[in-house]
Amino acid sequence: MAGPGFAVIDFETTGLFAGGHDRVIEIAVVHVDADGAVEGRWETLVNPERDLGPQRIHQIRASDVVDAPTFSQIAAQLVELLAGRVLVAHNASFDVKFLVAELERTASWFSSDFVSLCTMQLAREYLPGAGRALADCCAALDIQLDDAHRASADAFATAQLLAAYIQSVDQHELWQAHLESALEHSWPVLASGNREWMPRPPFSEVTASSFLQRITEKMPEYAGPAECLDYLALLDLCLLDRHFSVHETRELVALAEELGISRATCELLHLDYFNQLTRTAWDDGILTDDETADLVHVGDLLDIPTTTIAGALESAALASVPHGSSAAFREGETDSNQGFALSPGDFIVLTGEMSRPRSEIAEEIVGLGYTPWDAVTKKVRLLVAADPDSLSGKARKARDYGIPVVDEAGLERLLR
Template identity: 55%
Template sequence: MPGPGFAVIDLETTGLLPSAHERVVEIAIVHADQYGTVTGQWETLVNPQRHVGAEHIHGIRAADLIDAPAFTEIADDVMDLLSGRVIVAHNARFDRGFLTAEFGRISRALPDDAPTLCTMQLARELIPGAGRSLADCCAAFDIALEDAHRAAVDARATAELLGGYIASTGREFWFSHIDRALSVAWPSPASTATTALARWVARGSSAASVPFLQRIAERMPDFSGPAEHVEYVALLDRCLIDRHLSEHESRQLVALAKELGIGRDTAAGLHAQYFDQFAAVAWADGVLSSTEVADLAAVASLLQVPDARLTAALAPPAAPAAHAAATDAPFTPGAFTLAPGDAVVLTGEMSRPRADLEAELVAAGFRVASGISKKVALLVAADPDSLSGKARKAREYGIPVVGEEHLQRLL
């Protein structure tokens, strides 16, 4: 959408240095006219094809990015939205540096002569005495900044800050940059795809917010048989070894149910049978520990087992052996085990030093491997939905991926 005015950008990234292979995970571009009035806004999450980095800062989980486009898929959109405009950002060196790196990975480049303005640097002259953070600068103009570190929020606030700057100064400075921007030659789009200005993968609106059982299609009639049921429950058991269902695991279960011809009602029945057998295994020694109670509650929640069934499972069975025999699950829970000498791989930024975790694994009799092969038994990830190359390869090989917390069970 070339035209006179500004393209205000903000990025959320996996880290601080593009030279250290950090990537963009969210981008927002706000258009403003020559007077600083906002005329349009575009945003999207971006799949970085690696760890998401400081989730506690940007609030973006790996599960949020599974359906997000890779940067190469939105490169034409970004080029089109910047073309003919003055690029503006708060700490423009940071944002432009990341954009340059992202385009460089796909052998494209931002024009070196595309004019760029930094609202953080301009604050030194235009609002002397104020702080340099976006929040400080916005406060000087009474601009609201809520839900900071979301690209769309920060870009919009920066655009409003730009409008405040323009209104409080002579316009010749701004107009001269707009004239320069119009003279810059931008590269032609690499494809003929139509620019998707409304393209937006919203946080919290992904399939992850829908329980996976509801994503399994209703199938009438259901022709699946015992062999299909065993295969489905075997995957279910593998996914539940850490009492957590990542978004990747939920999708695997939904896809397998579709492939095997298992409908939602049949899946719900298999979940109930699995849960009953899970409870029978927990009661095998005649006692429920606090950990087993927590496990039963977690599995019941993940499988959408009715509360009444969970309550019944927590009550001591009249005859444990008979109770176990009465369940007709096609698979016994707990089939996955780790044996001494099994290889374990770690990936992501753990809450504890990687060296400490590796030392504990070795002390417990496991082998720590640096890369994924078919001989690896388990991948431990900082985020079970990790988008790292190790996690992608582990899923391809059918290797379970669990969170860091599950290490305590192993150790």
């Protein structure tokens, strides 16, 4: 695993400032031999223990990193992959600065005079006029770059770019000199971590099926109508933004276990929730396009059978409770759109990088009679996060206080 050779690296980060608050959130390493052949590839997400910054760029969700290892937990494995090798990156100055900053946080002494090469700087010699961006350099050599700003994709494309540079000339003195120097560089000895690397998963929306299986089947069940209403109330809060965050699903599982509600009853309660939403949508005898889309989306999130969703869309008559639903729990149910509502003057906190400037959203909040607030305290009514699974300090405090956390879409629903 050690050199000689090259270790092509790419980091996705929460921002641009390695020495400040920004952190690494994804790492990819590609080993390349002295001739440019790829020898191995590794990647992992990293939990930065803070919010994820501009998610529109790297497309990593907070739910992706909730269970990912921290940098300190994978630092030893990373050092093993880099030891004895020339570090290579596109815009290497950026990646090396973050590598140094993260290693410094491990409290281990080390020398930061890494032997490194930058494919962006080398492009001036090997690809004059091609442009600085990785995409431009790859396009000049017809190297395919899919999923840009995914660490594994960028690192692999950079490895191919390095290979093209190596193979474009007969004299290998430059490469050989760097390879020999890298073998002499001393890396820190770090305590071995106990966490497996965790690659970025394919995108998938969290639905009820992903957490219902974690709820115990209780025989006999000891929950009654009051406990079921408590579960429905939490379900209502979780679906304010029509999205299940990882934190919310864990709260639902924990509440079901605490109240003694079985998996089967949870499924029936989800059906009750959908039926009530359907009746509300049909109250005026008309189902609008927006209401139709909302019913389908909520039905999918709750894993309601397709035939039940289709029936709800076809006729107001089918808005009544279908056979098999938990009618015993309907006595105390409330309109699912009215379970949580904002009142004039309520304090609303914003966190994360929104699709609109926060100042613009704050103006809208003020115009509708609510109060934008900076800090999360017990008097805050709602936290609006760029990502409902945000790991920011504000989001963690809101969950501690039981304050609902919604995304921008959830805020818009509540403001309407």
